[in-house]
Amino acid sequence: MTGKATRERIIEAADRLFYQQGYEQTSFADVAAAVGITRGNFYHHFKAKDEILDAVIQLRLDATAGMLARWEVAGGHPEGRLLCFVGILVANRAKIMAHGCPVGTLSTELSKLEHRSREDANKIFLLFRTWLRRQFELLGRPDDADDLAMHLLARSQGVATLANAFHDEGFIQKEVDAMRDWIKGVRTCLS
Amino acid sequence: MTGKATRERIIEAADRLFYQQGYEQTSFADVAAAVGITRGNFYHHFKAKDEILDAVIQLRLDATAGMLARWEVAGGHPEGRLLCFVGILVANRAKIMAHGCPVGTLSTELSKLEHRSREDANKIFLLFRTWLRRQFELLGRPDDADDLAMHLLARSQGVATLANAFHDEGFIQKEVDAMRDWIKGVRTCLS
DNA sequence: GTCTATAGCGAGATAGAC
DNA sequence: GTCTATCTCGCTATAGAC
Numbered sequence: 001m002t003g004k005a006t007r008e009r010i011i012e013a014a015d016r017l018f019y020q021q022g023y024e025q026t027s028f029a030d031v032a033a034a035v036g037i038t039r040g041n042f043y044h045h046f047k048a049k050d051e052i053l054d055a056v057i058q059l060r061l062d063a064t065a066g067m068l069a070r071w072e073v074a075g076g077h078p079e080g081r082l083l084c085f086v087g088i089l090v091a092n093r094a095k096i097m098a099h100g101c102p103v104g105t106l107s108t109e110l111s112k113l114e115h116r117s118r119e120d121a122n123k124i125f126l127l128f129r130t131w132l133r134r135q136f137e138l139l140g141r142p143d144d145a146d147d148l149a150m151h152l153l154a155r156s157q158g159v160a161t162l163a164n165a166f167h168d169e170g171f172i173q174k175e176v177d178a179m180r181d182w183i184k185g186v187r188t189c190l191s
Numbered sequence: 192m193t194g195k196a197t198r199e200r201i202i203e204a205a206d207r208l209f210y211q212q213g214y215e216q217t218s219f220a221d222v223a224a225a226v227g228i229t230r231g232n233f234y235h236h237f238k239a240k241d242e243i244l245d246a247v248i249q250l251r252l253d254a255t256a257g258m259l260a261r262w263e264v265a266g267g268h269p270e271g272r273l274l275c276f277v278g279i280l281v282a283n284r285a286k287i288m289a290h291g292c293p294v295g296t297l298s299t300e301l302s303k304l305e306h307r308s309r310e311d312a313n314k315i316f317l318l319f320r321t322w323l324r325r326q327f328e329l330l331g332r333p334d335d336a337d338d339l340a341m342h343l344l345a346r347s348q349g350v351a352t353l354a355n356a357f358h359d360e361g362f363i364q365k366e367v368d369a370m371r372d373w374i375k376g377v378r379t380c381l382s
Numbered sequence: 383g384t385c386t387a388t389a390g391c392g393a394g395a396t397a398g399a400c
Numbered sequence: 401g402t403c404t405a406t407c408t409c410g411c412t413a414t415a416g417a418c
Contacts, residue, residue: 006401022303024215027393040396041402049394100299107356108291108299112213122356150353150362151369158349162341165298165313171341178342197383218411232384234413 007045009035011055018056019095019102022109050117057120060102064124068131078138079187085132085152086179089159089172097167101160103128128153139187148186155179198236200226202246209247210286210293213300241308248311251293255315259322269329270378276323276343277370280350280363288358292351294319319344330378339377346370 013034017026028039028049046052075081089096099105103124110118132149141148159175162168204225208217219240223230237243266272280287290296294315301309323340332339350366353359 020303022215022300024213025304028395029393037401038403039394040404043395044401047395100302104352104356105299105303108296108352109213111291111355112211112296113216125353125356147365150357150359151366154349154353154366155346156349157352158345158347161295161299161348161352162316162345164302165295165316166341168341174338175342175345219413220411228383229385230412231386231414235383238413240412 006035006037010037010042010045010052011059014052015056015059018053018106020099023053023106023115024109024113053115053117054120057106057117057124060124061127064127068127078135079183081135082132082139082152082183083180085128086156086176086183089156089176093163093169093172096160096172097163097169100164101157104157104160125153136186141186152179152183197226197228201228201233201236201243202250205243206247206250209244209297211290214244214297214306215300215304244306244308245311248297248308248315251315252318255294255318259318262322269326270374272326273323273330273343273374274371276319277347277367277374280347280367284354284360284363287351287363288354288360291355292348295348295351316344327377332377343370343374 010031014026014031017030017034021030028042031052032039032042046055071081071084075084103121106121107118107125110121129146129149132152133145136145136148155175156179159172163172201222205217205222208221208225212221219230219233222243223233237246262272262275266275294312297312298309298316301312320337320340323343324336327336327339346366347370350363354363
C-alpha cells in the first residue's frame with residue numbers, strides 16, 4: 001500500500017464520516033478506525049484536522065464539477081440537464097433522509113463553527129449555482145437566470161432538510177415532481 | 192436572585208448559544224460565562240447537558256406555540272396568517288443570514304449526532320406543519336393541505352440555508368415575494 | 383444556592399522507535 | 401510509512417466547603 005493510496009483512503013473515509021456524523025463530531029480515532037490505521041500514523045499524511053477538511057472539500061469540489069460536466073452531456077439540452085439536477089434528490093433519497101444534503105449540512109455546520117474553511121465549502125454551492133444559472137440562460141432567461149438558479153437550489157435544500165427531519169420518502173417524490181413541472185414552465189412562459 | 196430565575200437565565204442563554212454556535216460546540220463554560228455563574232453551580236439546576244437541551248427545546252416549543260396563536264389572531268384570515276408565517280424570514284433576516292433557521296439547524300445537528308432528543312426537536316417542525324396545514328384546509332384545500340404545508344415549510348428552510356451560505360439579503364426578499372404570490376394563487380386555483 | 387477543587391475522559395497533537 | 405507511547409488541553413461531571 002503506497003502512501004498516496006493511504007492518503008486517499010483517509011480522505012474518502014473522512015468524506016463519508018463528515019457527511020454521516022458531521023465534521024466536529026468525527027474524531028481522528030473514527031477516521032483511523034475506518035481506514036485501518038492508528039492515530040499516530042495520521043500526522044504523517046496530515047498536519048492537522050483542518051487539513052483533512054480542506055482535502056475533503058477539494059474532493060467534493062472535484063466530484064461536483066465532474067458530475068455537472070457529465071450532466072452537460074447526459075441531459076442533452078438545458079431542460080434535460082435541469083432534470084438531471086433535481087433527479088439527484090430521488091437517486092440519493094435514502095442518504096438524504098438519513099443525513100440530509102452533504103453540501104447544505106457542511107455549509108451550515110462550518111457557519112456555526114465560524115470555521116476558516118467555511119467559504120471554501122460554500123464554493124460547492126457556488127458550482128451548482130453557476131451551472132444552474134447557465135442552464136437558465138440557455139433556456140432563454142438571461143435576465144433572471146441567477147434568481148431561478150437560487151430558487152431551484154433553495155427548493156432542493158428545503159426538501160433535503162425536511163426529508164431528513166420527517167424521514168418522508170413520498171414527500172421527496174412529490175416535491176421533485178413539482179420542481180419538474182416548474183422547470184417545464186420556465187421555458188414556456190417568459191419572465 | 193431566586194433559583195428559578197437562575198434556571199431560566201441558563202435556559203435562555205443556552206437557547207441563544209445553541210442557535211449561534213450549535214449544541215455540541217457550546218460548552219458549559221460558555222453558558223456559565225454568559226449567565227455569570229461558575230460551572231460547578233450548573234449541576235444544581237441541571238443534572239446533565241442533555242437536560243439543558245430538553246429545556247431549550249421545551250422553551251422553543253412554547254415560544255412557537257405562542258407565536259402561532261398570535262398569528263391566528265393577527266393574520267385575521269387564513270391567507271393573512273400564511274403571510275405572517277413567510278414574514279418571519281424577512282423579520283429575522285439578519286439572524287438567519289448569520290446562523291440559519293433555529294428550527295432547521297438544530298434538527299439537522301441532532302440528526303447527525305443521533306441524539307435521543309432528535310424527535311423532540313422535530314416537534315417544533317411539526318407545530319409549524321400542523322398549523323400551516325390547518326390554514327390551507329381553511330383556504331379550501333382539504334385534500335392536499337398537508338402537501339401545501341410541507342411545500343411552504345421546505346421553501347422557507349431552503350431560503351434560510353442559502354441565505355446563510357451566501358449572506359444574501361436580496362435573495363430572501365425575492366423568495367418571500369415569490370412565496371406571497373404563491374400563497375395568493377393557492378386560494379384562487381383549485382388543486 | 384453558589385462557590386472551589388478535582389476527578390475522569392477523550393480529543394488533537396508530538397516524539398521517536400522500527 | 402506505520403507503529404507505540406505520551407503530552408496537553410478542554411470538556412462533562414462530581415464532591416464538598418461556605
